[in-house]
Amino acid sequence: MIYPIVAYGDPILRKPTRFIEKGELDLKKLSEDMFETMHSANGVGLAAPQIGMNIRVFVVDGTPFSEKDEDEDDEPDLSLVDFKKTFINPEILEESGEEWAFEEGCLSIPGIRGDVYRPEKLRIRYRDTEWNEYVEEYSGMAARIIQHEYDHLLGKLFVDYLPTLKKQFIKKKLTDISKGNVDADYRMRFPNRR
Secondary structure (H helix, E strand, C coil): CCCCEECCCCHHHHCCCECCCCCCCCHHHHHHHHHHHHHHCCCCEEEHHHHCCCECEEEEECHHHHCCCCCCCCCCCHHHCCCEEEEEEEEEEEEEEEEEEEEECCCCCCCCCEEEEEEEEEEEEEECCCCCEEEEEEEHHHHHHHHHHHHHHHCCCHHHHCCHHHHHHHHHHHHHHHHCCCCCCCCEECCCCC
16 A cells, blocks of 8 residues: 655654554564555655554665666675665664764655765664564664654654754745645645645
């Protein structure tokens, strides 16, 4: 099932999420639906608040970063070839390393991108759809994708990290998104559409 993506301005995107209990949800079905929704929108990550659910779950698929783009000089990141996971009740235990910039975007904020600085490494504890617990370390682009989605669980968005001048520059665009005045090639749910 493909969910509409919740647009910027919806209060659920600013609300910290709650931990879920074992057996509370059909996690395999939710995970499949989230991957289907994310892939239909050409995303590399999707958090539960972005489909209107206030729970600590996100999915990632870094495969697009592992493929060579004919128009780009950058080499593909082969560490992301099989980086496709569901994170349930995740907790980042530690972030470390040099902060580095990358131009991020978000399915809830179509058409806006900006450089965000994040630490290069992290250690995270989470459960999978079988309720198995893991503690794993990630670095580079994998860590960045996780950090971006994890922020959604805290009620944070990538635009929060942008410099004040950039925030002022995009303010009208953000208002337009919340009103539904935006072109996206996927279904969205707008908080202030009249």
